[in-house]
């Protein structure tokens with residue numbers, strides 16, 4: 001393949017235009033008056049968080065590359081980037097993304113950042129897809145080190161991740177009900193991802209996939225869209241202020257850490273799933289699903 005650095009730069013810039021064009025298209029559909037998927041304040045808040053996230057992501061690119069390069073030194077072999085090895089690299093990145101995303105949901109330290117992306121009760125390309133926490137940009141590189149250990153070129157890993165992130169944009173829409181059956185069977189679609197963003201009991205912690213939905217089917221986290229999704233989180237952040245949206249979960253985490261007695265309880269607060277409490281009074285998603293009860297927590301803001 002050609003100059004990977006140029007491809008990465010070109011793709012990242014092109015992705016921003018792709019995002020803008022799709023948001024504009026969805027906004028035009030909204031203005032025609034057929035749908036009510038957008039709220040202006042929510043959308044402006046999401047654009048602000050998305051820009052901050054992209055800025056930190058660009059700043060982190062050097063760290064990302066350095067970490068990938070360091071890890072690739074320990075690979076048992078080095079693979080040149082060809083169309084075939086890039087497809088294999090993409091599969092490895094998508095597999096890593098599945099676990100990265102699962103950790104963001106099932107470990108409180110991850111959820112404190114990722115809740116921002118799930119905090120809107122709207123579901124659209126402007127107010128949901130763009131909404132990101134800057135902290136996630138700091139987490140990102142470390143989950144892809146194992147892919148570099150497989151011998152793929154560091155820049156190929158970064159390009160595959162950029163393509164993967166770009167793919168994940170379009171499923172954040174309510175305009176597409178179902179894709180063709182063969183496509184739904186293999187790829188992540190709007191129907192799958194609406195489930196992921198819903199707080200219905202059976203939808204919680206489901207459909208983590210980035211490009212391929214097969215990982216969820218393999219690892220038992222797949223759910224079909226059967227009932228109307230109730231978008232948002234169980235501990236709502238009722239603000240359109242980007243600073244509050246980004247920091248509310250960290251303040252809650254700080255309060256829980258301060259209240260925890262002893263080292264074991266504090267590590268539990270950081271590393272156990274959201275909802276876990278040292279006194280045993282909390283309910284995690286798994287516990288709620290096993291008991292068949294949906295229990296919302298207090299709003300974070």
Ligand SMILES: [Zn+2]
Pocket residue numbers: 101105114117118196
């Ligand atoms: Zn998520």
